[in-house]
Amino acid sequence: MNMPTAPTDFNELVELDRRHVWHHLTHHKPLEEKDPLVITRGDGMRIWDQNGKEHLDAVSGAVWTVNLGYGQTRIADAVRDQLMEMCYFAGSAGNLPGIRYAERLTAKMPGLSRVYYCNSGTEANEKGFKMVRQIAAKDGGRKHKILYRDRDYHGSSIATLSACGQGERKAQYGPFVPGFVEVPHVSRYHSELGDDPDFGVKAAREIERIIEREDPDTVGSICLEPITAGGGAILPPEGYFETVQEICRKHGVLLHIDEVVCGIGRTGTWFGYQHYGIQPDIVTMAKGVASGYAAIAVTATTEDVFNRFKDDDDPMGYFRDISTFGGCAAGPAAALATMDIIEEQNLLENVTEMGEYMMEKLRGLQNKHEIIGDVRGKGLFAGIELVLDRKSRKPVHEGVPIRIAADCMDHGVVIGRTNRSITGGMNNVLLLSPALIAGQSEIDEIVEAVDAALGRVVM
Numbered sequence: 001m002n003m004p005t006a007p008t009d010f011n012e013l014v015e016l017d018r019r020h021v022w023h024h025l026t027h028h029k030p031l032e033e034k035d036p037l038v039i040t041r042g043d044g045m046r047i048w049d050q051n052g053k054e055h056l057d058a059v060s061g062a063v064w065t066v067n068l069g070y071g072q073t074r075i076a077d078a079v080r081d082q083l084m085e086m087c088y089f090a091g092s093a094g095n096l097p098g099i100r101y102a103e104r105l106t107a108k109m110p111g112l113s114r115v116y117y118c119n120s121g122t123e124a125n126e127k128g129f130k131m132v133r134q135i136a137a138k139d140g141g142r143k144h145k146i147l148y149r150d151r152d153y154h155g156s157s158i159a160t161l162s163a164c165g166q167g168e169r170k171a172q173y174g175p176f177v178p179g180f181v182e183v184p185h186v187s188r189y190h191s192e193l194g195d196d197p198d199f200g201v202k203a204a205r206e207i208e209r210i211i212e213r214e215d216p217d218t219v220g221s222i223c224l225e226p227i228t229a230g231g232g233a234i235l236p237p238e239g240y241f242e243t244v245q246e247i248c249r250k251h252g253v254l255l256h257i258d259e260v261v262c263g264i265g266r267t268g269t270w271f272g273y274q275h276y277g278i279q280p281d282i283v284t285m286a287k288g289v290a291s292g293y294a295a296i297a298v299t300a301t302t303e304d305v306f307n308r309f310k311d312d313d314d315p316m317g318y319f320r321d322i323s324t325f326g327g328c329a330a331g332p333a334a335a336l337a338t339m340d341i342i343e344e345q346n347l348l349e350n351v352t353e354m355g356e357y358m359m360e361k362l363r364g365l366q367n368k369h370e371i372i373g374d375v376r377g378k379g380l381f382a383g384i385e386l387v388l389d390r391k392s393r394k395p396v397h398e399g400v401p402i403r404i405a406a407d408c409m410d411h412g413v414v415i416g417r418t419n420r421s422i423t424g425g426m427n428n429v430l431l432l433s434p435a436l437i438a439g440q441s442e443i444d445e446i447v448e449a450v451d452a453a454l455g456r457v458v459m
């Protein structure tokens, strides 16, 4: 329990924030007129801002991260104890929580056995790309291309933006890295083939068509989100991943699944891919791994991927990569405590149960509000797509979700939305991702806030 402190006057700090802090994904001009938001305290699923106003956090720290909520003493204590025992040594050596976490984590992902530590989702994906490039180099450099999907996001660096299917995130940051090739998204709601019962298989076959067009001998891997997150909460259609797996095996293409959002329980299984019965070669994760209490990300691989480096006699053949803070022992200490809490409190079951409850309530909202074209989700992760009319499925102007999110915020609930991601006016999806500890009362409060906001904002 994070005890409230006496009210503090944050005015001076807010002014210093305005003067010196460059906020992420924020246009700063409006902040000349209005105060920046400063979050000063958190407890459970509640946060407080600089004015002492309480908010219910329906998005786990805005970006699917504080998955166990705020004020988890046990994680904070684990971090403190570890830092006092041994805070840091470069990842060229092992450390005790890093070893323990690697064993616990790989036990949850059969077929994967190796854990490479770094700090962010971007970095974890970049490591995956570097592995693919180096594996190709070992064999003459041909199989170097990396496929990614329209609407998926894998990070903010130039290389991960080269693998980004979100036009508004990449615009103005090119030129990009060569050798990244886009495949189509799998939005059933927006595909011409969406009503086809074989949509999933057909969408996967599109990937094969692109592999063949590029020449399979040049394609090293495909990187996919199990559920497209920031690109609009898009679930893979039935049969999709199974067919992608088959195609990858046929053409010797490594399957890299980006679990940065879905990993560690968000969808009710440890990993999103585990809903689809596939066996990836590379799995990346970050955000919820330590629930935001320490920076940690992981690139997990099969023994086969690892051995391609281990068994290479070339003195340059090992993975010549380092991440300075991948050696900070606070990350795995926090990750171990996070995993303990998920297991002891049966939170995967809670996610499944509360996820179903949330979807049921959202379907109720859809029945009530004509503007909701589609609701979809898995576990405690959902999207509400807003359309001009249900027939054309044309998106509402992005100002609508912006106003709805602002209205929820005014009324004490923080929700998310597709934010400067998809081109073509498709930033029209509200996003919900409450902490894995959420109960019915929190879900009710969230859905009521969205309901009321829809009533107020949409004429």
Ligand SMILES: Cc1ncc(COP(=O)(O)O)c(C=O)c1O
Residues within 6 Å of the ligand: 063, 119, 120, 121, 122, 123, 125, 153, 154, 155, 156, 225, 229, 230, 258, 259, 260, 261, 286, 287
């Ligand atoms: C699916 C996915 N992959 C990767 C990333 C990048 O993670 P990070 O911001 O930790 O670099 C994100 C961030 O939102 C993400 O949603």
